Amino acid sequence: MDEQQKLIRVIDNIEQVMIGKRAVAELSVTALLSGGHVLLEDVPGVGKTMMVRALARSVGADFKRIQFTPDLLPSDVVGVSIYNPRDMEFEFRPGPVMGNIVLADEINRTSPKTQSALLEGMEESSVTIDGKTLPLPDPFFVMATQNPIEYEGTYPLPEAQLDRFLFKIRMGYPTREEELDVLRRSEGQAPIERIEPVLSLEELVEVRSKAEEVLIDDTVKGYIVDLAEATRNSQDIRLGVSPRGSIALMKAARSYAFLRGRGYVTPDDVQYLVPYVFGHRMILQPETRYEGITAEELIERLVIKTKVPVRRAGTR
Amino acid sequence: MNGKWQKRLFLAVIYTLVFLLVREWLIPIAKLTGTGHLGLFLIFVGLCFALPLAGTPRWLSASLKVVFSAWFITRAYLEGPTGIGAVLRFFAEEFRVNTQALLSGDFAGITDSFRTVLFLALIWMASYLIQFWIETRMSVLLFYGMTLIFITVLDTFSPYRADAAILRILVIGLLLVGLLSLAKLASGQSRMPSLPSAVLMAVPLVLIVGVSGALSQMLPKSEPAWPDPVPFLRSLADGAGSGGPGEAGKIGYGEDDSMLGGPFIGDNTVVFQANVKSGQYWKVETKDTYTMRGWVNSAEEQELIPVGNGTPIADPLLAGKSRDEDTAELTMTHDFKFIVQPYGAQEPAPVEGVQFLKESVTGKVVPFRDRAPVSLERYSVSYSEPAYSLTALRQTMPDKLPESGFERYLQLPDELPQRVRDLAAELTENEPTLYGKARSVERYFSQNGYVYDQLNVASPGAGDDYVDHFLFDSKRGYCDNFSTSMVVLLRSAGIPARWVKGFSEGEDTGRKGETRRFEITNNNAHSWVEAYMPGVGWMPFEPTVGFNGAGGIDYDLNIDDQPEEQQETPEQAEKPEQQKEEKQAAAAGSDFWKSAGEFFSNHRNFFYGAAAVLLAAAVFAWLTRSKWLPKYLVARYRRRQFDREGFERAYGRLLKQLRKYGLTRADGKTLSDYADEVDAHFGGTDMRRLTGAYEENLYGGRETVPRADSLRESWENLIYRTGG
Known part of the structure; x- marks a missing residue:
């Protein structure tokens, strides 16, 4: 298997x-x-x-x-050093984050x-x-x-x-x-x-490194950038997605393609993931929010408008 | 029942409807052109559709059709013995005659059997087109529309009445279009509907079409809101409000010609059959007195001259030679109390108890039995076709006319308008000979836009002269108009002329050895002109536009005479040649563009014509691009390898074709989503397969194209689909 x-x-x-x-x-x-x-x-x-x-x-x-x-308290999360009177030194008690x-x-x-x-x-x-x-x-x-x-x-x-x-x-x-x-x-x-x-x-760690080898062509990278730029240029969005968001989308797309058993990322992967990756990374205009439009709906609109690359760069 | 048989059953229904639609084309064609054997043609149409449907291999169905055509031709055109040798001889002879006619450009000379072959070939090709419409495009709207237009145009502009045909076509066509669009809907589904549900789907359609058809037939119909546009258009074109056409008469040979004019309706009834060597004009009688409204006979009492037993019917030729004697066998299907005479008629074959008597003035030959005129059912007349000597005709100076004896053939009514006489003078003044004058008048009609028409002919108003009305007002008419006008014009110019009645050569319906069989119908009733040429005799002329005329010319010129005529031509031709050369020399001296421009302006019409042709071809090609473009693309890409680049290019081309076809891909739609959509539309998985491979190359960086052959197959499938 x-x-x-x-x-x-x-x-x-x-x-x-x-x-x-x-x-x-x-x-x-x-x-x-x-x-x-x-x-x-x-x-x-x-x-x-x-x-x-x-x-x-x-x-x-x-x-x-x-x-x-x-x-x-933060220490409840990360853990705390407790003085051990017997050993006369502080002993680290790991918190649940460990x-x-x-x-x-x-x-x-x-x-x-x-x-x-x-x-x-x-x-x-x-x-x-x-x-x-x-x-x-x-x-x-x-x-x-x-x-x-x-x-x-x-x-x-x-x-x-x-x-x-x-x-x-x-x-x-x-x-x-x-x-x-x-x-x-x-x-x-x-x-x-x-x-x-x-x-x-151990296997999980290995699988991760394999997932990182999934190919993402420049055309698809360009598509991710186009989508991120679309959020930045939209009238309805006050703060668009940062480059870190684009990186996140790329990483996620690789893993998703791997999960699908593919050695390369297609625009379909990107389209599928973009609402989950971008949704919380942008701030809508107050008017947009009052109109009851959610970030996911906005992203859907942007996806419809953004051109999917279907040709190799440099060919007609 | 499996899907294949169900599909075949469906196609059988469709082709039955198509067959009925094609029948609606053939009926009026057969009716209007007098083509017989409609049933045989229909069988051929049926073969064309049924054979592929039955899954007959192509070679077998083609040979079946050829065999049927051959049988058809033999059955329809071969007379006499039908042994294999006779059939082969018949075909060889037909082949020879028609090849000759085609090579010499004599398209009117091809035989009916060859016409039939051509028509069958046309049907054959059309059947392929229809099959393509149905099985590939699944749409017959174009054919249906063409049928409707064809029938309605015929209904409007021809005697064919399409009242019932329109309703039939409407019902058949709507059923056809509806069933095909149902099939198109069903083909979008992954599973074919079962037979009962498919029948159920068709039930509402059949009901709606049936009920609406029946309703439209039963409902009262209001009169057209607009008048019939055809006469209106005609009158516009003529620019004159000539009197409306009167009551239409029926064409045919009548005795009373005192009131000519008015429209005629064609009548295809055969009146007699003639077995002769070649097509003849059949003369019955002549008339000599023009009354401004028609023709009567001047003589109350005529001498009756017995003919036969050495007395020829026709007056002997004064000059020129007659061709060898032949015999015309005539079978009458109409009671005529006279015999029809070919030109140069010698004598009728004796018939027991019958005496043939010729009226001295009119030339009519009447068979008498027991002193009473009778009609003969079958008789034959020997004749030798006259050839009028051109040498003698060139010497027909007006002064050679006899002083007397031709008064009755120069008669004209006193009230004849002066402009008729003026026209006659104008037409004849430049010709020295009577023959030249007559030919000049004969030519006048065809060269001055006179139109042959039986239906839309105005009767002259009361007091109008029949000839004057035709010559100057209507310029539209049939043989009586043309022939009467020519006689009147000739008489005005001082040439003795008479009006001849009879029949034109009729339709060649087949052959038996050397002789051909002609069928002469009421439509062939005709009138023409005879003029007296001194030194030659009475000679026929044919002024009517579209008719060939009787009698031939014997080109018996002396060799010495010829240069006289030919000398003129080279001299005239030389002059422009020289001018052209001078011009070209001048052009060479100046710059190239000037000469190019000159060349263009010299050949302007040619260039404009070529440009128009090119433009029309381009427009046509553009309009029909969905038909030929897929085929062209497939052929073009067959020559290319499906390597990475070739495949990507082909895929891009496919996207373009699909867009043109109407399956547009939104910008934000991924290729695989689009592929699902395309496959859902056409059925199958071709687009998904192609897209999967394409994505692997484009996004996955793959450099090779595995299984290129099957991809190419999918690609071609889809490209062909975009043509539909």
Whole structure:
């Protein structure tokens, strides 16, 4: 079984516990492959935790969960040095961030200080504790959730920090059929218990390096740049996507193409991923927002308008 | 029932409808041109459609069609024994005659059988075109539209009445178009509809067409809001508000010619058949007195001269020689109490108990039995076709006319308008001989825009002269107008002339050895002119536009005489030649552009014509590009390798063709999404396969094209589809 098929098995595993959410599972695996992180914006109770756990089990990874609350301190996240009277020295107690796969639940409930402790880890792959920099385990994958309904007592993530997430995904409620299926399956043994690891952590690291070899032609790179430029030139968008956004899209597209079993990226990959990558990386004009137009809708319009490259550069 | 048989069944229905539509073309063609054997033609059309449908191999269906055509020709045109030798001889002879006619450019000389062959070939080709429309393009709208236009135009401008045909065509055509568009819809689906559901789909269509057709037939129809545009257009073109056409008479041989004029309606009834060596004018009688409205006979009582037994019917020629004697066998299908005479008629073959008597003035020969005129069903007349001596005709000076004896042939009404006489003088003054004068008058009609027309002929108003009205006002008419006018003009110029009635040569319907069989119908009733040439005798002239005339000229000139005529030509031709040379010399002296410009202005018409032809060809090519462009592209790309570059170019070309076809790709649509759309439209997976390979080359950086042959096949499939 080659790597790509193993990844598909991972996705199948997730789908077993997250009925009807294959797209979310695919995106999560894509993010995992690209070394990016995912922000799930959704109402509670649709199975976010379950999904991350299933993912962690499938790759035999260490799963940690942090429930963010307003009184959570940075040290509660990254860990703390505690004085050990017996040994007469400070002993480091690693926090929950020191895991391979971390679920950061309701990240917008905690103070910016604590948020940034996590976000630093996501960006630098290391944390600073008591002036010392400690590396985070590899692979390191954060899936953060935030509740879009409650604004009272929340600290919305600033745009610059949203940039740390590769994808922002909305899950949505299951359909009637899917929910019925969920009910049926929750009667017996919890499906999560039945999940077998498909991939070891070492293999995952190897697969990642292979995914990086996926070819992305200059024509497709040009398409990504065109899309980013379109967000910058749009009347409805106050702040367009940064070059970091373009890089993120390129990385994600590579992983996605790999997941699809292709050795090269097509514009279809880019088109599919662009709302998840760009959606949280731009700031809409206030008027646009008042009109009720979402970032995803705007991106859809831009995609329709942006020319897909169908010819080799330099030929007619 | 599997899909293949279902498709065949469907095509059988479609081709039945198409066959009915083609039948609507053949019926009026057969009716208007007098073509027989409609049934055989229809069988051929049926063969053309049924053979490919039955899956007959191409070589077999082609040979079947050829065999059928050969049988058709033999059956229709070969008379007498039908042994294999006779058939082969017949075809060899036909081949020889027609090749000769074609090579000599004598297109009127090709035989009916060859015409039939050509028509069958046309049907054959048309059937291929129709098959292409149906099976490749799945659209017959063009053919349907052409049929409608054809029938409506015929209905408007020809005697063919298409009242019922229009309704038939409407119903057939709507069914056809509807069924084909249903099939087109079904072909977009991945699965073919089952037979019952396909029939069910067609039911509403059949109901709607049937009910609306029946309704339109039963509903009362209002009168046209506009008057019939045809007479209006004609009167506009003529620029004169001549009196409306009166009651149309029926063409045919009549005895009473005292009131000529008015329109005629054609009548294809055969009145007699003639077996002769070559086409003849059949003379019946002459008339001598013009009354301003028509012709009557001056003599109340005529002497009856018995002919036969050594007394020839026609007066002997005074000069020139007659061709060898031949016999014309005549079979009458109409009761005529006279016999028809070929020119140079000698004597009728004796018939038991019948005496042939010739009226001395009119020249009419009447068979008498028991002192009463009878009509003979079958008789033969020997004749020797006259050839009028050109030498003698050149000497027909006016002073050679006898002093007396021709008064009745110079008669003119006193009230004849002066302008008729003036015209006669003008036409004849430059010709010294009577023959030249007569030919000059004969030529006048064809050279001055006189039009042959049986239907839209105005009757002269009360008190108007028949000839004057035709010559100066209507300029449109049939043989009576032309011949009467010529007689009157000749008489005005002092040449004795008389009006001849009879039949023109009719239609050549086949041959038997040396003799041909002609069918003479009421349509062939004709009138022409005889003028008296001193030293030669009475000679026929044919002023009517579009007719050939009777009698030949014997070019019996002495060798010495010839240079006289020919000398003039070189002299005249030399002068412009010299001028041209001088001009060219001058042009060479000045610069090149000037001479080029001169060349252009000298050949301006040629260049304009060529430009117009080129332009028309370009417009035509552009309009029909969806037909030939795919074929051209396939041929062009066949010569190219499907390596990376060639394949990418071909794919780009395909995108362009698809766009022209109407499948546009939005800027923001990826190729694979577009490929799904294209495949959904045409059915199949060709576009997806091509796009997959193309994407791998373009985005995946692949440098080779594996399985290029199957890709080429897919590519060609799609290119052909864009032609539809």
